[in-house]
Amino acid sequence: MAHTENEILEGLAEIVNEETGVATEDVKLEKSFTDDLDIDSISMMTIVVNAEEKFDVRIPDEEVKNLATVGDAVKYIEGAQN
Amino acid sequence: MAPTLSAPAAVPGSQVLAYGAARGDLVVPNDDLVGPIDSSDEWIRQRTGIVTRTRASADVGVEDLSLAAAKEAIERSGIDLETLDAIIVSTISFPYPTPSLATLLAGELGRPDVIAYDISAACAGFAYGIGQADALIRAGSARNVLVIGAEKLSDFVSPTDRSISFLLGDGAGAAVVGPSETPKIGPTVWGSDGDNWSTIRMTGSSLDFRDGKAEWPTLEQDGRTVFRWAVWHTAKKIREMLERSGIGIEDVDVFVPHQANMRIIDELAKQLKLPEDVVVGRDIAETGNTSAASIPLATHRLLAEGAAESGDVLVQFGFGAGLAYAGQVLILP
Numbered sequence: 561m562a563h564t565e566n567e568i569l570e571g572l573a574e575i576v577n578e579e580t581g582v583a584t585e586d587v588k589l590e591k592s593f594t595d596d597l598d599i600d601s602i603s604m605m606t607i608v609v610n611a612e613e614k615f616d617v618r619i620p621d622e623e624v625k626n627l628a629t630v631g632d633a634v635k636y637i638e639g640a641q642n
Numbered sequence: 643m644a645p646t647l648s649a650p651a652a653v654p655g656s657q658v659l660a661y662g663a664a665r666g667d668l669v670v671p672n673d674d675l676v677g678p679i680d681s682s683d684e685w686i687r688q689r690t691g692i693v694t695r696t697r698a699s700a701d702v703g704v705e706d707l708s709l710a711a712a713k714e715a716i717e718r719s720g721i722d723l724e725t726l727d728a729i730i731v732s733t734i735s736f737p738y739p740t741p742s743l744a745t746l747l748a749g750e751l752g753r754p755d756v757i758a759y760d761i762s763a764a765c766a767g768f769a770y771g772i773g774q775a776d777a778l779i780r781a782g783s784a785r786n787v788l789v790i791g792a793e794k795l796s797d798f799v800s801p802t803d804r805s806i807s808f809l810l811g812d813g814a815g816a817a818v819v820g821p822s823e824t825p826k827i828g829p830t831v832w833g834s835d836g837d838n839w840s841t842i843r844m845t846g847s848s849l850d851f852r853d854g855k856a857e858w859p860t861l862e863q864d865g866r867t868v869f870r871w872a873v874w875h876t877a878k879k880i881r882e883m884l885e886r887s888g889i890g891i892e893d894v895d896v897f898v899p900h901q902a903n904m905r906i907i908d909e910l911a912k913q914l915k916l917p918e919d920v921v922v923g924r925d926i927a928e929t930g931n932t933s934a935a936s937i938p939l940a941t942h943r944l945l946a947e948g949a950a951e952s953g954d955v956l957v958q959f960g961f962g963a964g965l966a967y968a969g970q971v972l973i974l975p
Contacts, residue, residue, distance in 0.1 A: 605869045606873075
């Protein structure tokens with residue numbers, strides 16, 4: 561069953577917290593992965609792969625650089641589910 | 643009717659008898675490299691775990707590093723040199739496409755008549771070599787085999803490349819592999835991904851350079867793609883390898899993946915759910931990424947420092963350009 565936007569945000573926040581220690585409540589839609597959450601490219605790949613597993617979607621490498629904010633990632637995962 | 647041919651008698655197993663190691667003579671700290679890539683010591687440490695890398699002086703060639711590592715491994719193994727039947731060298735940095743570095747070493751070691759050839763499997767090369775040595779020995783085609791992973795990658799780096807050059811070091815690691823009554827080297831799990839041929843690559847060919855169409859070819863990579871593949875693909879293959887070797891993760895004493903990047907090593911350990919008491923090779927911090935040499939160098943260091951011991955169960959796994967990969971479970975000498 562497809563996950564809702566809120567479920568994806570929650571799940572993504574857990575993944576980000578696990579990888580970087582950033583508090584889950586700080587992982588908000590408008591936050592930038594690099595500028596606000598200080599996530600480097602290697603951590604980003606770890607987050608992406610864990611998100612693929614959690615939400616059963618495929619996020620190609622060339623798509624990752626377009627995911628600037630948490631909201632971009634949530635939207636991409638939401639769309640990729642269908 | 644065709645005659646029945648005789649074939650050599652098979653041998654039940656093989657084992658690593660001893661290791662040898664040689665690192666570049668220059669210790670190069672991050673601060674020596676950060677200027678042209680607009681980086682910092684802290685950035686390199688945080689992204690890669692590298693504090694220094696060892697590189698060889700201009701007058702030290704990959705053949706010198708190889709010979710030093712080979713001599714140590716042969717001496718420690720205690721084999722009679724007359725029973726050495728093959729030399730397999732994995733290198734991408736010997737500057738002559740032919741003849742091979744292995745045949746040069748055969749002459750230098752006083753055994754110019756042995757089976758000798760080079761393989762090109764980059765960072766997976768040492769484990770490819772161990773896989774071949776195991777197969778040659780078990781098939782009865784060779785008694786003892788010298789496997790060497792050797793690189794002088796500093797000849798193929800660009801000071802301004804931000805993708806891989808600053809990671810790379812020079813060194814050679816060697817192992818003597820011999821017969822065993824029981825298998826002390828498990829099944830080799832190996833392969834490649836030709837669809838990703840250009841993911842880790844040279845900036846040009848030697849012909850482009852000759853014709854003035856390209857600068858001196860150096861190494862570069864697509865870091866994100868490599869990281870993803872190196873962690874998740876490799877973790878799957880290592881799980882498969884443990885299963886095929888008939889052991890569980892709880893049986894592992896020592897884990898030595900290719901020393902590509904400390905973040906890859908850490909993430910691999912996490913994905914594999916390695917128990918905390920497993921000793922992990924982290925030679926990259928001081929030696930850098932030495933491609934085919936990195937696994938035997940890291941293993942040699944753990945044995946020399948006493949962190950790993952004879953009889954320990956080692957999981958080794960190499961992965962890199964081609965995207966070639968190979969690994970084994972083996973019992974340490």
